[in-house]
Amino acid sequence: MAKHPVEQSPRVDYETFDFSKISPYLSKYGIVDEKGRYLPWYKLKWRVPSKEAQNIWYAVKFLRDQIKKGIGLFDKNGNEFSFCIPDLLEPKLHKIVQFGTSKMTAIADPKASINIQENYLVSSLLMEEAITSAQLEGAATTRADAKKMLEEELTPSTPDERMILNNYMLLRLADKRRKEPLTRDLLLEFHSIATHGVSENDNVPGEFRCSNDIYIGNDDNSLYYPPNYKELETRLELLCDFANKEHNGENSNKFIPPVIKAIILHFMLGYEHAFRDGNGRTARAIFYWFMLKNGYDIFEYISISKIIKENHKDYGMSYLSVQKDYGDLTYFIDFNISVILNAVDELQEYLRVKTQEFYDVSNILDESKYKFKFNFIQKDLIKKGIKEPGHIFTIKSIMNIYGVSENTARKLLRDLEKMKLFLSIKEGRTTHYIAPADLKNKL
Structure with a gap:
């Protein structure tokens, strides 16, 4: 949160404003500070000489107003919302x-x-x-x-x-x-x-x-x-x-x-x-x-x-x-x-990590007796199983994660079970497939 309280910024009335007060600052200050920060009043005033702060703010606001774009929508007080692109x-x-x-x-x-x-x-x-x-x-x-x-x-x-x-x-x-x-x-x-x-x-x-x-x-x-x-x-x-x-x-x-x-x-x-x-x-x-x-x-x-x-x-x-x-x-x-x-x-x-994890498993599989037997989804399931021993997979979760049909999801899991890489248990009418703790050794 801000170090100093957030107060309403001073407002310039261009119809009555004496521009001579800000002319010395127009070349010294810009719409952003020297670090590229678009500072609000409550932050700017602590970074400039206190006696000159208000006139410096007026100079900054004048420069911002020259490039701002209104969007045709107004706040509850009638101020048009606008923005700058520094x-x-x-x-x-x-x-x-x-x-x-x-x-x-x-x-x-x-x-x-x-x-x-x-x-x-x-x-x-x-x-x-x-x-x-x-x-x-x-x-x-x-x-x-x-x-x-x-x-x-x-x-x-x-x-x-x-x-x-x-x-x-x-x-x-x-x-x-x-x-x-x-x-x-x-x-x-x-x-x-x-x-x-x-x-x-x-x-x-x-x-x-x-x-x-x-x-x-x-x-x-x-x-x-x-x-x-x-x-x-x-x-x-x-x-x-x-x-x-x-x-x-x-x-x-x-x-x-x-x-x-x-x-x-x-x-x-x-x-x-x-x-x-x-x-x-x-x-x-x-x-x-x-x-x-x-x-x-x-x-x-x-x-x-x-x-x-x-x-x-x-x-x-x-x-x-x-x-x-x-x-x-x-x-x-x-x-x-x-x-x-x-x-x-x-x-x-995230992509870098996921890609590396995928290829780490692919390299393991390439050196195993199961070389060329798995598609992308099965490789990814094996990767998850190695990372999380005991992870439970369901047909529904495979459908949702990979966007495949129920029959495809069922076949992918059953094939891994037939190879004795995953275990299966019944819970009511639902079959769960479990990644065993020794999955990596099985490969």
């Missing part, structure tokens, strides 16, 4: 665009179809995002239990598990609805899934709040009260219009890079706080929806909630900085660009 942000955006529109598979195994590898990767990482997003909201279920529930389609046994399942279904819905426009009904559908069975604060899934007794506080006791609920219908209609409008720079429209627009939608859903509970989950789902809608398919693989969770205080402060600086969205955009780039780095490391 020069140092340009290469970061370029990296995201390059990475975001690329294609990716899990492991380059010529025996595995691209479809199977992508299903495997999507399903694994969607589960990770669903779990972390729930943990960001306070869920305390272990990752192992949560993954088992999702893989085997088990009924949630606790509210925390229900929240994780809801988040998983949210991400699936974002993909399913990617070609549709943003509407009031779609927002309600996202929210209904986000809060099904886990509502707090008298929330009703799929319904907007109908009172103003909602506020958001932080460790500094700074409070934020969302816009009046009576204005929600109108404000959300304008937000949907903004989401659906083409901001491609053609026909006199402003150009807004899709990733920045997705981040703005994320912010606005939180700002409007249209629901009594589940606003954060719904906002993150809309972020994914917009990225997928604009061809950034690789965002199916990227988990932003893990990075936000690790930096949740900075996340909250970026929200607050926008409100304390009359709707300057750059603070929130800058933070989230860093979140995305960190998530990209984590994905690349």
